[in-house]
Structures are given as structure tokens and as C-alpha cells.
Amino acid sequence: QVQLLQSGGTVKKPGASVKVSCQASGYSFISFGITWVRQAPGQGLEWMGWISVNNGITNYAQKFQGRVAMTTDASTSTAYMELRNLKSDDTAVYYCARVSPNFDFWGQGTLVTVSS
Amino acid sequence: QSALTQPASVSGSPGQSITISCSGTSSDVGAFTYVSWYQQHPDKAPRLIIFDVSNRPSGVSNRFSGSKSGNTASLTISGLQAEDEANYYCNSYTSTNTWVFGGGTKLTVL
Numbered sequence: 001q002v003q004l005l006q007s008g009g010t011v012k013k014p015g016a017s018v019k020v021s022c023q024a025s026g027y028s029f030i031s032f033g034i035t036w037v038r039q040a041p042g043q044g045l046e047w048m049g050w051i052s053v054n055n056g057i058t059n060y061a062q063k064f065q066g067r068v069a070m071t072t073d074a075s076t077s078t079a080y081m082e083l084r085n086l087k088s089d090d091t092a093v094y095y096c097a098r099v100s101p102n103f104d105f106w107g108q109g110t111l112v113t114v115s116s
Numbered sequence: 117q118s119a120l121t122q123p124a125s126v127s128g129s130p131g132q133s134i135t136i137s138c139s140g141t142s143s144d145v146g147a148f149t150y151v152s153w154y155q156q157h158p159d160k161a162p163r164l165i166i167f168d169v170s171n172r173p174s175g176v177s178n179r180f181s182g183s184k185s186g187n188t189a190s191l192t193i194s195g196l197q198a199e200d201e202a203n204y205y206c207n208s209y210t211s212t213n214t215w216v217f218g219g220g221t222k223l224t225v226l
Contacts, residue, residue, distance in 0.1 A: 035215065037162075044119075044220035045154070045162065045205050059213050062117065093160060101209060102152040102167035109161055 002026040004096055004107035011113045019082040020110045022096035027075040029039050030054050033099035036070060036081045038092040039109075046092075050099055051079065086114045120145065120206055127224040133194040136221045139187060144216055145169035146187035150209035153182060153191045156220075157202045164189060190193030193223070201225040 007021040022034065035050035049060035051070040060072050069082045079096055091114045097103035121139040128134040138145065138153075145151055153166035164173055166182035169189065189208070193200055193202045206218040 037217075044203075045156075045207075045217045047207075047215045047217055050215070061214060097162075100167075101150055102164055102214075103154070103162075103207070104164050104167070104173065106161040106163070 002098065002105045004098065004105055006094075006096060006107040006110045009111035009113070011115060013116055014087060014114055016086050016114075017082060018085045018086060018112050019080055020094050020112070022079040022081070022107050024077045024079070024098070026102075027098075029072075030074055031033075033101070034070070034072065034079040034097050035097050035103060037095045037097060037103070039095070040089065040092040043092075048081070048094075053079070083112075086112075088114050090114050117144075117210055117212065117216050120208060120216055122204075122206060122218035122221045124219070125222045125224065127226055128193075128196045129226045130196050130198065132196050133192060134196060134223065135193075136191045136204055136206075136223070138163075138189040138191070138208075138218050140189070140208055140216075141163045141187055143207045143212075144187075144208040144210040145184065145189050147211055151182070151184055151189045152207045153180075153189075154207065155202050156205065158220055162205065196225050198225050 005023045033052045036048040051058045053109040055060040072079045090099045151169045154162040156162045170182040170185045183191045204221045
């Protein structure tokens with residue numbers, strides 16, 4: 001069955017970077033895209049961007065351009081999302097999801113806490 | 117890209133039907149059939165319940181249905197059950213090759 005397994009939660013200081021991983025299994029990794037969505041505490045879902053695993057093309061939400069990078073490693077069926085120059089309002093649960101082009105399978109989420 | 121507009125909350129009694137609207141523009145909801153809906157229970161990952169405006173993934177109850185008219189999509193839940201109490205989010209593909217979510221609607225089953 002399709003599964004997306006994300007890395008564990010982490011605490012970062014303001015100005016640092018975080019890299020969250022998302023390991024896929026149960027399907028052909030290069031046949032679908034991966035998107036990243038975040039959810040601040042008590043808030044709604046916010047789309048961050050996506051990557052076409054087949055050709056590496058990315059498209060980011062304007063809000064995150066210049067600060068986010070999404071990559072994949074087909075040899076391990078793993079997608080990565082790196083967010084730089086973290087601020088306190090980046091504290092959120094970060095989800096990866098398979099793009100089909102709907103978001104049909106989701107990871108369990110990774111809590112990133114930004115605190116001095 | 118502005119978020120799609122959803123009501124903050126809706127409520128209904130068990131057995132009743134409710135409808136959640138999702139208002140967008142001619143650059144997103146109105147332009148594409150890639151409109152989807154997600155159900156999220158507290159502290160859980162979102163779950164796809166409607167894709168391509170009106171299709172249900174395998175395993176999703178037929179009490180959930182979707183539709184679209186112009187720039188507005190709708191999710192209807194019939195025969196409300198206690199387990200339907202959750203947050204619901206709409207989502208649409210856009211003309212800039214991005215996606216956008218609605219602000220979310222909290223459904224309370226009275």
C-alpha cells in the first residue's frame with residue numbers, strides 16, 4: 001500500500017534551516033509529484049510548493065520563493081523540503097503528499113518548532 | 117494567490133445534510149476540474165474525500181458528494197454522523213501551475 005513516512009519533529013533557532021524528509025513506498029516514485037503543505041498551530045492548510053519527481057521541476061508558492069527548496073532522491077524514493085532563515089511563525093506541522101494531481105496520500109506530518 | 121473562501125463553520129444534526137461552499141476565481145476553481153476536498157480530524161493528517169470536483173476515492177462513503185458551478189465548488193454531506201465532525205478544506209489547481217487551499221470549515225454535528 002502507498003505510504004509516505006516523514007522524519008521526526010525538530011526544534012530550530014530563528015535564522016536556522018530545517019530539512020524534512022518524506023520516504024515513499026508502495027508505488028512508482030518517479031510517476032507522481034510530491035507536494036508540501038504546512039499547518040501552523042490552530043490554523044488551516046497552506047500549500048508551499050511541489051516537485052515533479054520525473055524531471056525535478058519545482059514550483060513554489062510566492063510566499064516561500066527564495067527560502068524553500070524541494071528535492072528528491074529517486075534511489076531511495078525520498079523527497080526533501082528545506083526551509084531556510086526560519087522565523088517563529090514557521091512553527092508548524094509540515095506534510096508531504098503525493099500529487100496525482102490531487103493530493104491522494106499524505107505523510108504523518110513533521111512538527112517543526114522555531115524557538116530561541 | 118489568495119486562499120479560496122469557505123465558511124468558518126457549519127453545523128447539523130445527525131441524519132441531516134449540510135453543504136460547504138468554496139468560492140474561488142476564474143483562475144482556479146472556475147478554470148479547472150482539479151478541485152478536491154479534504155477531511156481532517158484533530159491531530160491527524162488530511163484525508164482526500166473528493167477529487168476532480170465530484171469523484172470519491174475508494175473507501176470514501178457515498179454520503180460525501182461534490183459539485184461545481186462557475187467559480188464556486190461545494191461539498192455536501194448527507195445523513196450526518198458523529199464521525200463526520202472534522203475540519204474540511206477545499207483545494208484547487210490554478211492557472212500559475214500552483215495549488216491553493218480554502219481557509220477551512222469546522223463541521224459540528226449537534
